Amino acid sequence: LKIVVAIKQVPERDAPIHIASDGKWIDDADLNYTINEPDAYALEEALQLKEKNGTGEVIVVCAGPERVQSTLREALAKGADRAIHIEADSLTALDTLGIAQILADAIKPESPDLILTGLQSDDLGLGQTGVVLAELLNIPSATIIMHVEPTGSGLKVKRELEDGWFQHVEMPLPALLTIQSGGNKLRYATLMGIKKAKTKELKTVAASATSTTPAITLERVYLPEKQKKTEMLTGSPAEVANKIVEKLKFEVRVI
């Protein structure tokens, strides 16, 4: 199988949230970036598929400014065969359709059998890029996938549904899957892997010129208004514990 994994670089989970002066995103001056967590699981699934098969190729693709190369290098160190960096300085000017279009244009010449990506991003969380990409490439897709199994002619995937239900879906190749977190255990890059990554191909390509103006625009970001009352209890741990028990007993009356 020739597998493309589309990954996104996102701010780390505990990144400080300072709203940028234009009010449209957070201040990126003091941000550290990492691979989007569901994308890390997509990469893991791809690497395991290749290992189980004994043959195949795993290509990682990421759009963004130069800094995304560190995330691509990391994916190479974990075992991806080569990487494609789609150069795009400002992703914020594009909406989901615009991003999916530049990904589609970069991936199409590779004619992969399978495209994997995380089910959503940790930053914007729109949860759509994969499905839109499949639609643009005119290939079938399935979302929120926990497990992938190649069959003679295609794939059998395990799809997560709501409230603890699952479903198997059979689909032909080429196909696109969006991968849920937690299906596999993530690997770490080994020293050998990190060494090898330096010799692997990391190709930079220009983002295709998308002609479309965005269909949706992010007007402003702001801290959510707190709707619930927060009361801080202070004192030594024992005092605080006493106060909590009192509240639960006499105010909330649940114990």
Add this chain to the structure above:
Amino acid sequence: MSGVLVILEQRTGTWNRMSFEAIAAAQQLADKLSVTVTIAIPAGKDFATDGFETHGKAPTAAFLVQHDLLEPYTSDAYVIALEQLIKKLSPDYVLFPHTYQVRDFAPALATRFKQVLISDVIAIHDGPTFVRQLLQGKLNADYKHSATGPCFVSIQAGSFRADESTTPITPEIFTPELSSSQIRNKPGERFRESSQTVDLSQAPVIVSVGRGIGEQDNLPIVEELAQALGAELAASRPICDNGWLPMERQVGSSGQTVTPKLYLAVGISGAIQHLVGTKTRTPPSSR
């Protein structure tokens, strides 16, 4: 038509109750814009409309999008069928409940119209401006539709209150043109991993733990607390993904929905996917 079209979700005649929250959101949006609400129900051939009741005010029109190939659900069939309905009705807005199924097909449907779904919306303000959460709920964002053509929006669970009053309606049947050769995926039966032995939905007190506890070794501290309170122990997804607690103790969109009197969250940041598991669901539908 102009106005707001709401796509409801049902499976073999059972409603996904988030559908009625989407109707409430549509009604609010329609009131702001002084336009009408139309509802549509994609369904298989066996779906009976006798005694069908919707929640809230009677919609201006209702359509049953009915075809053999719409049951069981496939993304391809839904996209093709709903594309035809939307082309026929040309609504200004198309609203969905933000369910797993909607996440599976609505982005592709929007793409057919060169649009982008504004997903997981928690509030609608004048403009209209659609509010959604970023960075696991740490930030809110206002989104606007900036293209011509229908605007696609999905509504987060628990964000709008479904109207409890019901109105009987008789939907008009819309038969999409669909053939089995257009459907690429073959869905299997739905199944559950193991018989669920833990029923968190009835627990009056729950102590829930998230990745903020740092390491597995800290789990006994929380277990002790749960025991002292006579509470059920629950967790957010990352804890179950790590295997620190079994999946059946997971609260959230992929786990269980709970309604305890006391929910003690320990080391949980409050990501959307977790919070929807702690929100009270809408009243049971009338059928």
